[in-house]
Amino acid sequence: MAGTGGTTSTGVTGSRLALRVESVSKRFRQGQRDLLTLDNVSFGLEVGRFLVIVGPSGCGKTTLLRILAGLERQDEGQIWIRPNADGHPAAAMVFQEQSVFPWMTVRDNVAYGLALRGVGRRERSQVAERWIRSVGLEGFERAYPHQLSGGMKQRVSIARAFAVDPDVLLMDEPFSALDEQTRTILQQEVSSLSEQQQKTVVFVTHSIDEAITLGDEVLVMTHRPGRVKRLISVPFPRPRDVVGVRANPQYGELYEEIWQLIAEEVQHGPREE
Numbered sequence: 001m002a003g004t005g006g007t008t009s010t011g012v013t014g015s016r017l018a019l020r021v022e023s024v025s026k027r028f029r030q031g032q033r034d035l036l037t038l039d040n041v042s043f044g045l046e047v048g049r050f051l052v053i054v055g056p057s058g059c060g061k062t063t064l065l066r067i068l069a070g071l072e073r074q075d076e077g078q079i080w081i082r083p084n085a086d087g088h089p090a091a092a093m094v095f096q097e098q099s100v101f102p103w104m105t106v107r108d109n110v111a112y113g114l115a116l117r118g119v120g121r122r123e124r125s126q127v128a129e130r131w132i133r134s135v136g137l138e139g140f141e142r143a144y145p146h147q148l149s150g151g152m153k154q155r156v157s158i159a160r161a162f163a164v165d166p167d168v169l170l171m172d173e174p175f176s177a178l179d180e181q182t183r184t185i186l187q188q189e190v191s192s193l194s195e196q197q198q199k200t201v202v203f204v205t206h207s208i209d210e211a212i213t214l215g216d217e218v219l220v221m222t223h224r225p226g227r228v229k230r231l232i233s234v235p236f237p238r239p240r241d242v243v244g245v246r247a248n249p250q251y252g253e254l255y256e257e258i259w260q261l262i263a264e265e266v267q268h269g270p271r272e273e
């Protein structure tokens, strides 16, 4: 099927690469055997680009993100993330589950990563309060997570990730547990904030809609073992209106293209390993 948005090369050679994944494979021990989860995955991403990874359940999306975050180690291949000159962390992760600490106030949750880096109390508070405002939680600085809605807790997680000023944001289905309105509002905020702050983002989702509305590029993975099936450019410029983009005729074409790619994988099932 013809690509509506054009297929990009997995071997990006631009001089401003933010990260590169090269021939990465990963096995997990399951019972008596090693299960190949990621198989020879390679792609590159330029600074400031928003990459969304989609693929059938269990194809290794979270595993790939965890490898990028340094939480898991690949068996083969290499990961390169542009070194950060000012000592800020190269990458920060926003998880699927609400990962805020229930015993900390909103301010302390947002400042947590800064405290780990040894930033002084005064600066921590200033930075945290700025990010609390940016994600629309002004007035809730002293609130505890149990006093917040699910959407508000995810805003805290997002503010915490931005507050440490990482070059790369790794987001694992951060909106999957939210209602549609809250999800749309947070999609717009993450799209706008990442664009304003020139962050490079790797974002995992099950939603084709979310992939197209947020992504500059969509990486479609195969069924387990996960491989790169297609890397698709989304032709909509940013800053982007995440609702307005759905009215673009190319949105429907891209949706159909990505749906077909995933459906092929789901129908074929896992490969021999």
Ligand SMILES: Nc1ncnc2c1ncn2[C@@H]1O[C@H](COP(=O)(O)OP(=O)(O)OP(=O)(O)O)[C@@H](O)[C@H]1O
Pocket (backbone or CB within 6 Å): 028, 029, 030, 037, 055, 056, 057, 058, 059, 060, 061, 062, 063, 064, 224
């Ligand atoms: N620590 C682990 N030990 C053993 N197997 C694991 C471990 N982590 C992941 N796996 C296996 O690796 C495979 C890929 O898991 P992963 O969570 O990366 O997939 P996914 O594409 O993110 O799935 P989903 O879309 O359902 O969230 C699954 O078969 C899973 O059971």
